[in-house]
Amino acid sequence: MDAFLTSRIISDILGGLTNGVIYGLVALSLVLVWRSTGILNFAQGAMPMIATYLGMVVFAHRLGYWPLVAISIVAGFGVGGVTERVLVRHLYGKPEINPIVVMVGFLIVLEGVAAAIWSTTPRGIPNPFSPIDWQLGGKPIALSPFSVYEIVTALVVMSGVAVLFRFTKLGLQLRASALAPEVSRLLGVRVSRMLTLGWILSTGVGTICTVLVASNFFTGLTPQVMDGIFAFGFIAAAVGGLDSPVGAIVAGVSMGIVLQFVGDFVNSNAIIITALIILIVSLMVRPNGLFTKSTARRV
Amino acid sequence: MIVVEELSVSYGAVQALREVSFRAETGVITAVLGANGAGKTTLLRTISGLKEPAKGTITLDEHSLARQKPENIARLGVGHVPEGRGVISEFTVEENLRLGAMMAKVNLSDGLEEQYQRFPVLGERRKQHAAKLSGGERQMLAMARALIAQPSVLLLDEPSLGLAPQVTAQLMHTIRDLCASKGLTVILVEQNASTALRIADHAVILYLGRVVANDAASIIVADEDLRQHYLGKVE
Numbered sequence: 001m002d003a004f005l006t007s008r009i010i011s012d013i014l015g016g017l018t019n020g021v022i023y024g025l026v027a028l029s030l031v032l033v034w035r036s037t038g039i040l041n042f043a044q045g046a047m048p049m050i051a052t053y054l055g056m057v058v059f060a061h062r063l064g065y066w067p068l069v070a071i072s073i074v075a076g077f078g079v080g081g082v083t084e085r086v087l088v089r090h091l092y093g094k095p096e097i098n099p100i101v102v103m104v105g106f107l108i109v110l111e112g113v114a115a116a117i118w119s120t121t122p123r124g125i126p127n128p129f130s131p132i133d134w135q136l137g138g139k140p141i142a143l144s145p146f147s148v149y150e151i152v153t154a155l156v157v158m159s160g161v162a163v164l165f166r167f168t169k170l171g172l173q174l175r176a177s178a179l180a181p182e183v184s185r186l187l188g189v190r191v192s193r194m195l196t197l198g199w200i201l202s203t204g205v206g207t208i209c210t211v212l213v214a215s216n217f218f219t220g221l222t223p224q225v226m227d228g229i230f231a232f233g234f235i236a237a238a239v240g241g242l243d244s245p246v247g248a249i250v251a252g253v254s255m256g257i258v259l260q261f262v263g264d265f266v267n268s269n270a271i272i273i274t275a276l277i278i279l280i281v282s283l284m285v286r287p288n289g290l291f292t293k294s295t296a297r298r299v
Numbered sequence: 300m301i302v303v304e305e306l307s308v309s310y311g312a313v314q315a316l317r318e319v320s321f322r323a324e325t326g327v328i329t330a331v332l333g334a335n336g337a338g339k340t341t342l343l344r345t346i347s348g349l350k351e352p353a354k355g356t357i358t359l360d361e362h363s364l365a366r367q368k369p370e371n372i373a374r375l376g377v378g379h380v381p382e383g384r385g386v387i388s389e390f391t392v393e394e395n396l397r398l399g400a401m402m403a404k405v406n407l408s409d410g411l412e413e414q415y416q417r418f419p420v421l422g423e424r425r426k427q428h429a430a431k432l433s434g435g436e437r438q439m440l441a442m443a444r445a446l447i448a449q450p451s452v453l454l455l456d457e458p459s460l461g462l463a464p465q466v467t468a469q470l471m472h473t474i475r476d477l478c479a480s481k482g483l484t485v486i487l488v489e490q491n492a493s494t495a496l497r498i499a500d501h502a503v504i505l506y507l508g509r510v511v512a513n514d515a516a517s518i519i520v521a522d523e524d525l526r527q528h529y530l531g532k533v534e
Contacts, residue, residue: 169401187402189370
């Protein structure tokens with residue numbers, strides 16, 4: 001294999017990894033909501049977008065990057081909690097089509113409101129990480145300080161969620177509330193609070209993801225900033241299994257790498273088609289997702 | 300002590316319980332018996348807050364339980380082992396117990412150790428998923444999960460359902476021991492009247508949502524008319 005091809009492959013893997021962790025984070029946030037409330041949140045990209053705008057405008061811009069990140073995440077928690085209490089709570093136990101329609105409508109409303117208030121002009125978020133790729137043997141590789149920041153942040157968030165669910169009392173209650181709400185209540189678990197917490201957590205994760213995407217020098221923050229990424233994250237969640245956080249992350253990262261290779265070696269126009277083919281094939285082979293053990297579905 | 304007074308519960312137009320009154324004394328096993336559809340499970344679900352009564356009161360010592368949320372009733376010390384056991388299959392044995400211990404005032408490892416001593420098979424299988432347990436083991440896990448919270452009242456809904464006679468006998472022995480050693484108030488719902496009356500101190504018979512007998516278990520066992528009308532064959 002010549003040096004050019006090797007460098008191209010390494011670049012594709014690194015570039016795919018950077019995109020993949022973002023898809024994985026979006027997928028993870030979708031899974032968190034699905035597992036706790038059985039709702040497919042089509043506004044999962046738009047809610048964190050609002051939180052990030054709030055982070056930008058609520059004086060954080062003047063304080064620097066890290067206060068902006070912190071305020072955006074807190075705003076994300078708030079948006080998630082309020083949405084669950086005010087809107088989503090009325091959808092539990094309703095026919096499956098109701099939450100889908102409501103959440104699609106909510107997405108449109110949020111994007112419209114954001115465009116009306118903040119316009120559709122991209123707003124850059126200055127950050128301390130250079131977007132310029134490092135070089136290997138005199139040639140640039142698809143890895144920059146900013147992409148390392150993205151990968152490390154995503155890994156920290158994913159690990160944090162895993163530790164929360166696996167090793168803490170709160171995580172145990174969140175899982176129990178999703179799996180067996182009635183039994184959990186009989187054991188003293190405040191299931192209603194756990195459902196709200198699931199949305200808070202999910203929107204928090206989504207906001208971290210949105211801040212990362214909007215911090216990219218080449219992207220900036222717009223009302224539609226998460227639309228395309230949400231689509232790939234959604235496919236990753238469906239492929240990995242809507243019940244499986246591990247599946248979401250693995251499918252997200254794998255999809256990022258595969259699509260990077262397709263974009264490089266085939267054509268960038270083939271990326272979306274490939275993603276849809278991956279979705280269709282995986283739904284035909286494993287309708288419940290590659291990492292979901294159970295075939296039962298909670299309704 | 301649990302006191303149920305004039306309790307009525309409906310599912311839409313269907314009245315499941317009609318002015319049910321009885322007392323479950325502290326440290327005593329009260330069996331609630333009756334045929335299918337008598338309202339036994341509804342009674343337990345109403346005591347633990349899963350079903351709201353149309354009228355009537357339920358009190359645990361000085362606390363009113365009627366119309367309270369199930370999680371608040373659990374925090375008052377009422378443990379409910381539902382019909383079908385209700386263990387979380389996706390959780391390991393230990394995770395099920397950790398969930399039960401959430402409200403316990405004792406140290407978690409002490410609580411786990413106590414349950415593993417009481418039900419040694421759970422200790423051996425602590426890392427296994429509950430889905431892999433046998434029916435009897437799942438019942439033990441459901442009991443252990445309720446007991447680890449150190450309840451003062453234990454509501455047991457058909458604990459013998461689907462179990463082999465030997466396992467049922469062992470389970471009933473454990474319930475009897477718990478009542479004697481911990482002073483637990485036990486309300487035991489059973490379709491199998493013989494099994495329940497063997498360990499119960501007191502019994503309430505429900506028929507179409509009404510109390511038709513409320514007396515010492517020994518008196519009910521001795522009343523042949525009552526047994527024949529409402530309980531079938533009692534050995």
